Amino acid sequence: MIRHPLVGLPSDTYENSHLLFHSLGDKYVRAVSDVAQCLPVMIPAIAEAMDLSALLDHFDGILMTGAVSNVHPPHYGSTPTADHEPYDHHRDQLTLKLIRAVLDRGMPLFCICRGFQELNVVMGGTLETEVQRGEGRLDHRSRKVEDMDVKYGPVHPIAITPGGVLEGMLGKSETLVNSLHRQAIAKVAPGLNVEARAPDGIIEAVSVKGAKAFAFGAQWHPEYKAANNPDSVKMFKAFGDAVRLHAARRVNDKLARAS
Numbered sequence: 001m002i003r004h005p006l007v008g009l010p011s012d013t014y015e016n017s018h019l020l021f022h023s024l025g026d027k028y029v030r031a032v033s034d035v036a037q038c039l040p041v042m043i044p045a046i047a048e049a050m051d052l053s054a055l056l057d058h059f060d061g062i063l064m065t066g067a068v069s070n071v072h073p074p075h076y077g078s079t080p081t082a083d084h085e086p087y088d089h090h091r092d093q094l095t096l097k098l099i100r101a102v103l104d105r106g107m108p109l110f111c112i113c114r115g116f117q118e119l120n121v122v123m124g125g126t127l128e129t130e131v132q133r134g135e136g137r138l139d140h141r142s143r144k145v146e147d148m149d150v151k152y153g154p155v156h157p158i159a160i161t162p163g164g165v166l167e168g169m170l171g172k173s174e175t176l177v178n179s180l181h182r183q184a185i186a187k188v189a190p191g192l193n194v195e196a197r198a199p200d201g202i203i204e205a206v207s208v209k210g211a212k213a214f215a216f217g218a219q220w221h222p223e224y225k226a227a228n229n230p231d232s233v234k235m236f237k238a239f240g241d242a243v244r245l246h247a248a249r250r251v252n253d254k255l256a257r258a259s
């Protein structure tokens with residue numbers, strides 16, 4: 001088995017005392033390392049200094065993390081308002097190009113929360129903000145509690161699309177998920193399959209139509225204590241297996257070219 005193929009995780013950015021920092025949540029790192037059994041590597045949000053093709057030659061999978069920040073609305077043809085804030089332009093500049101490059105390569109791609117929203121935007125979909133204000137909508141926002149097991153605990157069921165990728169991974173027609181988002185998919189991109197919906201119709205999971213490898217996104221947070229959640233274990237193992245297959249094929253291609 002290829003030992004520890006590399007999975008890239010793009011960073012967020014934030015300012016502290018007028019200095020810019022690049023950051024990555026530990027729960028994503030642990031889920032990739034402990035459950036997918038791959039080697040997580042942070043990709044700093046410096047797209048302007050990167051040759052993405054050369055960068056991706058070193059990876060066999062990409063995981064797009066969640067973030068409190070939102071995709072800048074002009075990226076999906078909308079007008080920015082205070083309800084769309086906060087933004088992370090450094091992240092947008094990297095992730096919206098990176099997702100496109102990963103899909104074009106057929107490299108395994110796992111998109112979580114903001115990453116799920118970025119996938120929809122890259123493929124031509126749109127987002128809506130403050131979804132809880134809509135008629136008949138649940139409140140999908142993060143609960144204001146100190147206990148992280150409650151904050152990232154199950155909040156609502158999702159109905160899983162029969163015969164889809166998620167049903168294939170989990171082997172069931174519904175499950176419970178956590179919920180920590182103010183935005184959601186408004187118009188789903190034409191190249192995405194809807195894999196699950198919340199009771200109020202909000203899209204909770206998608207997969208890329210005709211993808212050459214694992215290409216899946218979840219609006220919830222399967223990375224939270226992933227090793228203790230049977231659904232998360234199945235998702236991250238499927239992602240890890242796809243990454244190892246990509247790594248093995250890359251090594252074989254390199255050997256074939258050398259012979």
Ligand SMILES: N[C@@H](CCC(=O)NCCCC(=O)O)C(=O)O
Nearest residue numbers: 066067068069113114181182183
């Ligand atoms: N900002 C978007 C996406 C929400 C999201 O990714 N939340 C994650 C919070 C921090 C973490 O657990 O990584 C929205 O509000 O819809």
